[in-house]
Ligand code: ATP
Ligand code: ATP
């Protein structure tokens with residue numbers, strides 16, 4: 517077929533294929549969820565249903581996109597990791613990001629009534645932004661995952677203490693923040709600055725929780741302390757799926773891709789809340805990084 521005289525505009529489109537042989541992470545984040553969580557009266561600091569809804573939407577994304585090897589979620593964000601050999605959409609960034617964002621959002625809205633039956637959604641409806649970043653080495657990828665989990669820990673410890681001071685200690689927000697701003701004059705090293713948030717150290721908050729409210733932070737639910745990761749349960753891999761995960765990059769036909777999708781949808785995707793910073797997690801799941 518001969519093109520029309522308008523077809524030249526196609527060349528205005530810029531190529532955006534991501535660097536080959538690098539780990540692609542697509543992170544999505546809820547837009548304005550501070551407001552959204554107030555509108556639907558999310559329990560503070562952690563609304564269990566909201567987190568489970570995020571996990572369910574992420575599970576649906578993983579089922580629909582078999583190239584994702586692992587996903588990690590906390591608060592209103594989720595990171596999806598594509599194996600470095602991934603060839604989906606010729607690794608085009610805009611295709612990968614927009615497909616994940618729209619699939620996730622569609623399922624978030626679709627599954628909402630299962631988790632919030634008493635509060636139907638009304639505009640403005642939930643939406644998510646997304647970005648793709650390439651990590652060239654396994655160490656970079658692991659550091660990325662560790663970064664998100666450390667962030668989860670720091671935020672959760674702070675928020676748990678902040679809301680205990682309000683909900684159990686009868687303080688208002690300003691008083692609670694002031695209490696958490698106890699000055700610590702010890703010289704700072706790298707580890708200490710990691711633990712620093714809004715002028716407090718982890719030890720202070722553990723201490724406040726325990727001495728004032730008899731709360732042992734260690735006994736808080738794992739999902740709140742560690743976030744959630746999802747992957748295909750190894751026991752439920754069939755040989756073909758396993759081979760797919762380990763396969764060299766190949767251009768899949770639409771039928772093959774569709775079959776993959778169906779197989780993946782049937783395989784059980786597990787949700788766990790383990791430590792993904794330690795070597796043990798990755799040593800036990802060598803296929804994720806090989
Ligand atoms: P932006 O559009 O820039 O992302 P935001 O308001 O979404 O703005 P975030 O930094 O993404 O800002 O923070 C997410 C907000 O949503 C936080 O205020 C957090 O407390 C709230 N939130 C998300 N999930 C939950 C949950 N499960 N329970 C309680 N609050 C939640
Ligand atoms: P891809 O995922 O690559 O976009 P696709 O199957 O969506 O694959 P498109 O090139 O986007 O391929 O084509 C859209 C398809 O949807 C066409 O087959 C078109 O006929 C069909 N389609 C879209 N809208 C309508 C509509 N309103 N009525 C009938 N068919 C439609």
Ligand code: MG
Pocket residue numbers: 545
């Ligand atoms: Mg944001």
Ligand code: MG
Pocket residue numbers: 545546547548549550592
């Ligand atoms: Mg947000």
Ligand code: MG
Pocket residue numbers: 545546591592593
């Ligand atoms: Mg966020």
Ligand code: MG
Pocket residue numbers: none
């Ligand atoms: Mg089209």
Ligand code: MG
Pocket residue numbers: none
């Ligand atoms: Mg189309």
